[in-house]
Amino acid sequence: MTYGLMICDDLIFTSRVTATARAHGQTVKTARSPAVAERLLAEEMPSCVLIDLHTPELDLTAFLARLREHGQPAIRIVAYGSHVAKERLQTAREAGCDLVLPRSQFVQQLETELVGWLTVKGK
Numbered sequence: 001m002t003y004g005l006m007i008c009d010d011l012i013f014t015s016r017v018t019a020t021a022r023a024h025g026q027t028v029k030t031a032r033s034p035a036v037a038e039r040l041l042a043e044e045m046p047s048c049v050l051i052d053l054h055t056p057e058l059d060l061t062a063f064l065a066r067l068r069e070h071g072q073p074a075i076r077i078v079a080y081g082s083h084v085a086k087e088r089l090q091t092a093r094e095a096g097c098d099l100v101l102p103r104s105q106f107v108q109q110l111e112t113e114l115v116g117w118l119t120v121k122g123k
Helices: 011-023 034-043 060-069 086-095 103-118
Strands: 004-007 028-031 048-052 076-081 099-102
Touching (some): 004 011, 004 103, 011 028, 028 034, 076 086, 086 099
């Protein structure tokens, strides 16, 4: 089964994303912290990881390094953050995220792009 993993501590926002996924017959599991995300990754690898760049305790570079150890090339990484946090968005691009969006664009594209984001790369 393919699924997405979302790292975000905003319960209202994660509810919106998981509801959108459900409406399209998809599954997105949520982790409120990087530590919880890593436990979920140890159980089953997702097809996509959605990362809120403002998640507390998130060291994106270290997290992506650990993800690569588990086969990251097959996992799509979609990161989003505040449009005013240009440096954080740029750091995510440089760290190797497949797609980096301001939060407003992420929300705008969620309904139409989520299924594509969750599709296994190369399929």
